Amino acid sequence: MLAVRLSEQTEGRLEALAARTGRSKTFYAQAAIEAHLDDLEDFYLAEDRLRDFREGDAIPLSALKAELGLDD
Template identity: 80%
Template sequence: MLAVRLPDETERRLEALARRTGRTKTFYAREAIEAHLDDLEDFYLAEERMKDFRSADAIPLAALKAELGLDD
């Protein structure tokens, strides 16, 4: 169960859409959440990975090139 408070304008738009289409406000709220949940999960996972990456010890490029035999 989920209760969501919406700004008045958003609530009016949602009510009007539901009336015009014969669907419920819950239907459209569920559709919106499902449509954007993957994007939100991806964003926060990427943000977490970036924090991990930035806190990891980095290998200087010159040392990596030398290790791989890519010196000029």
């Protein structure tokens, strides 16, 4: 269970959207959180991979291609 405090403006927008579409506020809040979590997880994964690359921990493309059987 999670309780979230929203500004009056955001709450009003959420209520209006729910009323206009016949969906619940919970439906839209859950969808928004899930979408944003996906974006955040992608961002932090990319950040980790960039750090690995800069630190020299990245796998060279040629080695990866060989490992996957994609050699030309």
